[in-house]
Amino acid sequence: xxxxxxxxxxxxxxxxxxxxxxxxxxxxxxxxxxxxxxxxxxxxxxxxxxxxxxxxxxxxxxxxxxxxxxxxxxxxxxxxxxxxxxxxxxxxxxxxxxxxxxxxxxxxxxxxxxxxxxxxxxxxxxxxxxxxxxxxxxxxxxxxxxxxxxxxxxxxxxxxxxxxxxxxxxxxxxxxxxxxxxxxxxxxxxxxxxxxxxxxxxxxxxxxxxxxxxxxxxxxxxxxxxxxxxxxxxxxxxxxxxxxxxxxxxxxxxxxxxxxxxxxxxxxxxxxxxxxxxxxxxxxxxxxxxxxxxxxxxxxxxxxxxxxxxxxxxxxxxxxxxxxxxxxxxxxxxxxxxxxxxxxxxxxxxxxxxxxxxxxxxxxxxxxxxxxxxxxxxxxxxxxxxxxxxxxxxxxxxxxxxxxxxxxxxxxxxxxxxxxxxxxxxxxxxxxxxxxxxxxxxxxxxxxxxxxxxxxxxxxxxxxxxxxxxxxxxxxxxxxxxxxxxxxxxxxxxxxxxxxxxxxxxxxxxxxxxxxxxxxxxxxxxxxxxxxxxxxxxxxxxxxxxxxxxxxxxxxxxxxxxxxxxxxxxxxxxxxxxxxxxxxxxxxxxxxxxxxxxxxxxxxxxxxxx
Amino acid sequence: xxxxxxxxxxxxxxxxxxxxxxxxxxxxxxxxxxxxxxxxxxxxxxxxxxxxxxxxxxxxxxxxxxxxxxxxxxxxxxxxxxxxxxxxxxxxxxxxxxxxxxxxxxxxxxxxxxxxxxxxxxxxxxxxxxxxxxxxxxxxxxxxxxxxxxxxxxxxxxxxxxxxxxxxxxxxxxxxxxxxxxxxxxxxxxxxxxxxxxxxxxxxxxxxxxxxxxxxxxxxxxxxxxxxxxxxxxxxxxxxxxxxxxxxxxxxxxxxxxxxxxxxxxxxxxxxxxxxxxxxxxxxxxxxxxxxxxxxxxxxxxxxxxxxxxxxxxxxxxxxxxxxxxxxxxxxxxxxxxxxxxxxxxxxxxxxxxxxxxxx
Numbered sequence: 001x002x003x004x005x006x007x008x009x010x011x012x013x014x015x016x017x018x019x020x021x022x023x024x025x026x027x028x029x030x031x032x033x034x035x036x037x038x039x040x041x042x043x044x045x046x047x048x049x050x051x052x053x054x055x056x057x058x059x060x061x062x063x064x065x066x067x068x069x070x071x072x073x074x075x076x077x078x079x080x081x082x083x084x085x086x087x088x089x090x091x092x093x094x095x096x097x098x099x100x101x102x103x104x105x106x107x108x109x110x111x112x113x114x115x116x117x118x119x120x121x122x123x124x125x126x127x128x129x130x131x132x133x134x135x136x137x138x139x140x141x142x143x144x145x146x147x148x149x150x151x152x153x154x155x156x157x158x159x160x161x162x163x164x165x166x167x168x169x170x171x172x173x174x175x176x177x178x179x180x181x182x183x184x185x186x187x188x189x190x191x192x193x194x195x196x197x198x199x200x201x202x203x204x205x206x207x208x209x210x211x212x213x214x215x216x217x218x219x220x221x222x223x224x225x226x227x228x229x230x231x232x233x234x235x236x237x238x239x240x241x242x243x244x245x246x247x248x249x250x251x252x253x254x255x256x257x258x259x260x261x262x263x264x265x266x267x268x269x270x271x272x273x274x275x276x277x278x279x280x281x282x283x284x285x286x287x288x289x290x291x292x293x294x295x296x297x298x299x300x301x302x303x304x305x306x307x308x309x310x311x312x313x314x315x316x317x318x319x320x321x322x323x324x325x326x327x328x329x330x331x332x333x334x335x336x337x338x339x340x341x342x343x344x345x346x347x348x349x350x351x352x353x354x355x356x357x358x359x360x361x362x363x364x365x366x367x368x369x370x371x372x373x374x375x376x377x378x379x380x381x382x383x384x385x386x387x388x389x390x391x392x393x394x395x396x397x398x399x400x401x402x403x404x405x406x407x408x409x410x411x412x413x414x415x416x417x418x419x420x421x422x423x424x425x426x427x428x429x430x431x432x433x434x435x436x437x438x439x440x441x442x443x444x445x446x447x448x449x450x451x452x453x454x455x456x457x458x459x460x461x462x463x464x465x466x467x468x469x470x471x472x473x474x475x476x477x478x479x480x481x482x483x484x485x486x487x488x489x490x491x492x493x494x495x496x497x498x499x500x501x502x503x504x505x506x507x508x509x510x511x512x513x514x515x516x517x518x519x520x521x522x523x524x525x526x527x528x529x530x531x532x533x534x535x536x537x538x539x540x541x542x543x544x545x546x547x548x549x550x551x552x553x554x555x556x557x558x559x560x561x562x563x564x565x566x567x568x569x570x571x572x573x574x575x576x577x578x579x580x581x582x583x584x585x586x587x588x589x590x591x592x593x594x595x596x597x598x599x600x601x602x603x604x605x606x607x608x609x610x
Numbered sequence: 611x612x613x614x615x616x617x618x619x620x621x622x623x624x625x626x627x628x629x630x631x632x633x634x635x636x637x638x639x640x641x642x643x644x645x646x647x648x649x650x651x652x653x654x655x656x657x658x659x660x661x662x663x664x665x666x667x668x669x670x671x672x673x674x675x676x677x678x679x680x681x682x683x684x685x686x687x688x689x690x691x692x693x694x695x696x697x698x699x700x701x702x703x704x705x706x707x708x709x710x711x712x713x714x715x716x717x718x719x720x721x722x723x724x725x726x727x728x729x730x731x732x733x734x735x736x737x738x739x740x741x742x743x744x745x746x747x748x749x750x751x752x753x754x755x756x757x758x759x760x761x762x763x764x765x766x767x768x769x770x771x772x773x774x775x776x777x778x779x780x781x782x783x784x785x786x787x788x789x790x791x792x793x794x795x796x797x798x799x800x801x802x803x804x805x806x807x808x809x810x811x812x813x814x815x816x817x818x819x820x821x822x823x824x825x826x827x828x829x830x831x832x833x834x835x836x837x838x839x840x841x842x843x844x845x846x847x848x849x850x851x852x853x854x855x856x857x858x859x860x861x862x863x864x865x866x867x868x869x870x871x872x873x874x875x876x877x878x879x880x881x882x883x884x885x886x887x888x889x890x891x892x893x894x895x896x897x898x899x900x901x902x903x904x905x906x907x908x909x910x911x912x913x914x915x916x917x918x919x920x921x922x923x924x925x926x927x928x929x930x931x932x933x934x935x936x937x938x939x940x941x942x943x944x945x946x947x948x949x950x951x952x953x954x955x956x957x958x959x960x961x962x963x964x965x966x967x968x969x970x
Contacts, residue, residue, distance in 0.1 A: 556959065
């Protein structure tokens with residue numbers, strides 16, 4: 001591949017931009033069109049959602065890791081421009097990654113679906129972009145849909161977000177309509193990077209990934225100075241030093257070059273072995289000519305949702321640890337520590353940015369590392385104050401002290417912005433009430449829609465709130481939330497006992513008012529999930545020491561009496577092998593075989609009790 | 611012993627629970643199919659000696675006696691057989707004194723009657739075309755001519771309170787052999803969507819124990835099969851002993867030289883190339899061993915240690931010692947001087963024995 005040697009591409013013709021949008025408003029499709037029309041990718045190499053490289057991203061239609069592509073574009077003014085498109089994750093779990101990706105840009109395309117209008121994430125992301133001082137170019141997408149409402153959407157952009165939408169670009173990413181207009185707007189309406197060419201190097205890390213052949217690939221934006229091969233650099237927050245072995249840009253494959261100049265976006269490789277040293281938001285500077293101050297805005301991302309993961313077969317413990325270590329090279333935003341459970345044996349306690357993040361990690365562990373896992377019910381962290389004044393953050397229910405030692409238990413709260421068409425407001429209010437929500441206010445954003453602001457325990461949000469919201473509002477509701485700190489709650493531990501023994505992995509912390517209802521529902525759900533065994537299994541739910549419900553799984557006494565002639569013989573053996581594989585996915589808890597799903601039964605209980 | 615199975619894939623009406631290969635026909639089994647069968651038999655490559663012939667279906671009673679004769683002649687040309695058991699499955703409402711006599715004249719010496727129930731409501735639920743009265747009549751006509759015959763029953767079909775009366779009726783008919791299977795709601799059949807109507811395992815056990823009690827004078831020689839002395843189904847024992855068999859006709863399975871293979875399941879494919887296989891699986895010795903155990907543990911007598919050692923050249927103990935010991939500790943298997951065999955509970959929980967044996 002050609003190594004670009006040109007040293008001084010004029011800074012005035014560089015544009016760094018991102019696309020911000022509500023989920024499903026067509027961001028990935030627009031990115032695909034931009035790459036296609038500029039021949040960055042030839043049509044025949046085009047796959048849908050080129051920028052989403054992980055299988056899971058494509059299957060789920062979401063973007064998890066952001067990427068940055070260089071696009072060469074000859075504008076109508078005859079000049080060649082160098083555009084860097086920084087793709088940003090679209091889900092609330094990855095809000096910080098979005099903000100760092102934005103910090104690497106001067107401009108943002110605000111993509112709004114002409115049929116759906118401005119949604120909660122459109123708004124939240126637009127405000128983030130405004131905070132970062134980005135030049136925002138509204139793009140109204142899907143204008144060729146029969147139910148497209150261009151004027152209404154323009155009005156919403158003006159009234160809800162407060163942006164001038166007079167010159168909004170009209171586009172249909174699907175058909176390619178307006179793609180050139182988008183590019184011209186990027187070139188003429190967004191400013192070039194304003195960094196200082198002669199100042200000491202400062203480059204913003206906005207993403208990093210682990211490549212099994214090359215180690216850590218750091219995605220960065222050179223703000224001041226230059227980054228070149230052979231340079232000795234330092235990560236200012238982490239205070240680690242490396243020598244740069246390669247720099248380059250994404251086209252979208254990695255193309256090495258000698259230097260990344262002021263304002264450019266690309267990657268750096270310098271023999272970093274683990275992503276832990278590479279923190280999104282950190283600043284790269286030159287060891288010999290260091291900058292005085294790092295770039296602003298660095299924030300340590302902290303997991304908010306926790307769960308236990310255990311190998312279904314105890315002998316797979318080491319494989320799970322290896323897999324977690326490998327995966328953490330790829331995604332430094334989840335945490336894990338060794339943990340053990342009386343019921344499940346040796347395993348790990350993991351922390352995630354959100355439930356989707358959890359699901360993705362779990363899926364990648366099972367899929368890419370061929371592991372069979374038992375995952376326990378996700379929960380938030382609680383702040384415990386003991387009667388002796390000691391404070392502790394606990395990440396699992398079994399750590400909850402007995403009532404006699406407990407002075408208070410606090411749980412994390414969030415403030416949620418929920419945008420819905422007016423007719424669904426009362427449904428949303430109902431839902432929020434059920435989720436222990438505290439009404440803050442309702443803003444009427446225009447004639448048809450409003451935004452309900454609620455404060456709610458994070459625990460109520462992480463499990464299934466988003467799915468619920470979609471159900472309650474027929475898919476029209478959208479959600480954005482931020483953490484606002486710990487608040488006291490009347491929380492109790494709900495234990496599940498199997499044949500008289502409490503199973504730590506099935507304990508949960510719930511609000512006292514819901515405890516009995518949840519206990520009953522959980523016991524009933526477990527009864528339906530735990531298969532009949534050679535002996536009777538008693539399932540009890542207990543709050544404190546008080547058993548509130550008992551269910552019984554009767555002993556297995558008879559298998560199906562089916563025929564077994566010629567062709568049935570091999571079919572029977574294969575069926576048995578399949579059943580056996582299913583049994584292996586079960587966890588032996590004491591003498592009881594418990595299927596994996598049982599440990600997540602709470603999720604389904606929540607779904608069914610409403 | 612080597613067995614011969616002939617599949618007649620035609621029925622007047624299709625029973626909604628049945629997952630055998632079959633199709634509807636208005637009349638007798640068609641001539642082109644019989645011709646294809648003859649061709650397949652003539653071309654068969656494998657053992658030359660056999661001890662049993664079983665016509666299954668579908669509905670073998672839709673065969674014209676002449677066709678049945680031609681098929682038996684072809685089998686006699688191809689295989690050496692000394693006094694083979696020759697069974698034909700029959701639908702009760704096909705049975706007439708003439709048909710019974712004609713089948714006997716062809717050489718058939720055993721009839722298996724698909725009675726299933728002696729309650730009209732149950733028979734309607736099962737979608738059978740006969741009623742209890744015609745079933746009783748058919749049994750009498752068969753019993754008048756054949757020394758040995760089988761009565762098929764299905765338990766677990768609603769209304770289940772009809773079951774004791776059906777069993778009383780069966781006792782009165784006094785068949786030499788009874789097969790009683792639990793109703794299964796198989797995928798791909800119209801009954802698949804009725805799965806929720808299946809009885810729970812407590813009820814299934816009760817119904818099954820009712821059969822055991824009603825047929826206490828019979829030898830309960832296989833999980834689902836009961837026989838008076840000397841009336842065991844020789845052909846089915848081939849399967850339960852996991853021995854070899856040839857399968858002729860649409861979708862029929864054969865097990866020859868460790869290869870389990872299946873004929874084409876679509877009539878047009880079968881007619882185009884009789885005997886051509888749509889699946890063929892060469893079993894490993896380990897797989898054959900496991901299947902041999904699973905099959906034998908369906909039998910009251912279980913597995914003779916000497917027979918296993920003679921067949922595989924290694925002792926049963928050396929291959930399966932620990933798992934058999936565990937299953938005995940569980941109370942599902944027991945050891946006699948010569949055999950390892952299932953207990954009464956082992957009959958009830960046969961699937962659990964199988965589960966322990968696969969990848970033991």
